Amino acid sequence: MNQYLNHLHVLRLLVQRELSSRYKGTIIGILWLFLQPLIMVIVYSFVFSVIMKVRIPGMDSSYHFALYLMAAMMPFFAFQEALISASNSLFANSSLLHKSTLPAILLPLVPMLATVITETIALVIIVIAAYLLLDQVSYYLLLLPFLVLIRLCLSLALGYVLAIMSVFVQDLRQALGLILTVILFITPIFYPVDMIPTELIPVNNLNPLYHLLDAYRAIIIRAELPGIGLLYMAGFSILLLCASVYFFQKTIERAKEFI
Template sequence: MSLLVRLRTLLQALLNYRGFIAGSVQREFQTKYRNSILGAAWTVLNPLAMIVVYTVIFAQVMRSRLPGTNAEFAYSIYLCAGTLTWGLFAEIASRAQTMFIENAGLIKKISFPRICLPIIVVANACINFGIIFTLFSVFLVVSGNFPGLPYLALVPVLLIMIAFAIGLGIILGVLNVFFRDVGQFFTIALQFWFWFTPVVYPVTVLPEHIRALLRFNPMAPIIGAAQDILVHDRWPDWSTLWPVALLALLLCTLAMRLFRKRAGEMVDQL
């Protein structure tokens, strides 16, 4: 079966089960905040608390390290650009690597295209991200720091990151069914990965030999692109994003092949 035929079959399956996907997304969102007084406000409060903590700890040290920025809220915007973008990546990858285990009962009892599960993960993560990022965008407008046209570049940047995150997450999700240590290892690795990515600090604070290692970190150009757009009001360096886009495409391809190859065995392991 050619790639084009497979893609068309996949899209048709998603279209046929769009009601199932929409219902699952709505149910998961409602379940997450059921019996919660503040409800969806926690979507904003959790990342906001982290941003406040980092701002209090690092603002005085890092504000002078941001080259080419004179805005009053420069470091806060830099921090939000990094943490919100990273948060979307981390939520998609983390949820994807447990989605088959968490939905074991559903997989065994109901016949549906399993590709719906990654779509549900991405949709829920994007809803949460959309809520807080909309408020952040309003803050940029009110404070006079809205980046203008380069803001549109966030769309392809985030699409590349989402493809990378879900491709990685599906691979880890399949492996996690057979080797449960994978999930534990990734949780730890994600913490190290966060601090190896210029999210709360600018690249300029790193020694030259450490900066050279960032070329092996696919999230570094993604975070850097978001910070360029939102902090420096400039278009991202697309040449740094092409390798990540190709890696994302490769991971998604490998993820689908691995899933199709192991789908039958996964049901027995769940």
């Protein structure tokens, strides 16, 4: 029990170090966590609502599109950051991996837990913006922590696999950014699902990110309960996470030989 509590304490310290190291040497430090998403919301609202006046059919306000976009992009950015950090986590912590008694499975977990904090701050800002610009608020917002947890499960499930595979196939770390860019554009983030050709809808429905990001939009923008696809996606993420943890534990000792 004491060892478990010690690991939790070390994990908390590592997450704090992960966040503080990003802004080390900057003037305002940790305040960038709040400033970055705030600036993004302001810029996106100005460009898409004031300059381009982009609207989605069925949405009255041009501000709706900026919030519609941000409600999905912020979770995707957290997902993207989690996978990229996980793919490099074993290399970045090679000294801890070889010289510390800390379980290796905690090393990819640290940067992925850090994304929960950055995503939460961004979501709070988006919810406040939705209330100010669209007078939009709903009790369904209480479900947002559940969505963040599902997003984290999916990130962990893929992140543990990437952490190991990046050791054996180092080109994967270079290709990951391109792969994530492709995923960004094939997932209905910049456009509504109605614009996807009918014959491709079944393919889109197989994309777990579509169901997750649409759930964020359902709660923040549409003030409604997410669709049933979210439950299937949650179950898929949990099963995949169990499989990836097993894979990580079985292969980590061999991976250490290459780091």
